[in-house]
Amino acid sequence: MPEGDTLHRTAHTLNRVLAKQRLVRVQSSVPAIAHAELAGHLVEEVTALGKNLLIRFDDGRVLHTHLKMRGSWHVYRPGERFQRPEHQARVVLDVGDALAVCFAAPTVRLLAAHSANSDEYLNGLGPDLIPDEFDEHKAVTGLLALGQLSIGEAVMTQTALSGIGNIYKSETLFLCQINPLSLVTALSVDQAQGIVRKARALLRLNTHTMSNRRTTTTGKSDSPYWVYKRSGKACRVCGHVLRMQRQGALHRSTYFCPTCQSSP
Ligand SMILES: [Zn+2]
Known part of the structure; x- marks a missing residue:
């Protein structure tokens, strides 16, 4: 599953290409979208909400995609060869001098104008950790409400807070010295507040660099993480062997250090 910072960068790129542009052609393997007569409409804006991408059109309708593990959005020039198989293209938005193509996303749906703001799924998402405007109290409360889940599962529960994937889960809990297996x-x-603040800081740091290189440590490009994908290696702080569960x-x-992450 992509991390929230990747999604925000994708939204930024798509917004640059699509916003205020008129759709000259829309293709989709989803019949409801293929027949929705979107061509001729203007794209208003593209935003990320947690791990969801929302493309708003001038008539109030919203294209919602969730990329999960395998989905991606690409931008192409007209006639340029796709970097993924054409049959995986679920939506093609053609604005004349550029094409935005969504590949293999498991969630692709068009929200009607009257229901876009009251959508049950989107309204049920916890606060997105990345934007300037952020309801910390709601995120902390949402996290603490997941009492019987392990902390490692809870921080990735999108109904409590939105944006943390596997990398930030492991790195945040290490930096907070919190055991991911505890309840x-x-x-x-x-x-809980410490976890929310640290995750937000890491996500925002890596969103604003606008590069695909992500780091949570000292910026060394050959080893950018404290614990992520480092099981069996030595902890950078205490030297003991890191684990994966x-x-x-x-x-x-x-990924975690059983020695450094002994609380709570
Ligand atoms: Zn350690």
Whole structure:
């Protein structure tokens, strides 16, 4: 699953290409979108909400995509060869001098103008950690409400807070010295607040660099992480061996240091 910073960068790129442009052609493997007569409409703006991309049109309709593990948006010049197989293209938005193509996204749907602001799924997402405007209290409360989940699962629960994927989960909890296997009920309010603030700081740092190189440590490009994908290697702080454990229904990998991350 892409991290929130990647999605915000994608939204920024798509917005630069599509905003205020008129759609000359729209193709989709989703019949409801193929027949929606979007051609001729203007794109208003492209935004990210957690890991969701929202493309708003001038009549109030919204194209919602969620990329999960395999989905991606690409931008092409007219006639340029796609970098992924054409049959994986779920939506093609052609604005004349550029094409935005969404490949392999599991969620691709068009929201009607009257329901775009009251969509149950989008309204059920917790606060996005990246934008300037951020409701920290709501995010901390949402996290603490997931009492019986392990902390590693809870920080990736998008109904509580939006934007953390596997990398930021492992790195944030290491930097906060929090054991990902502990239950949320064991967290103090201060610890929960610390997690939210650290994750937000890391995500924003890597969003604003506008590069695909992501770092949570000292900026060394050959080893940008504290624990992510470093199981079996020595902890950069204490020297003990780092571990990886799969967590939750989706068996997502969590990397951590059993020595540094002994609380709560
Ligand atoms: Zn350690």
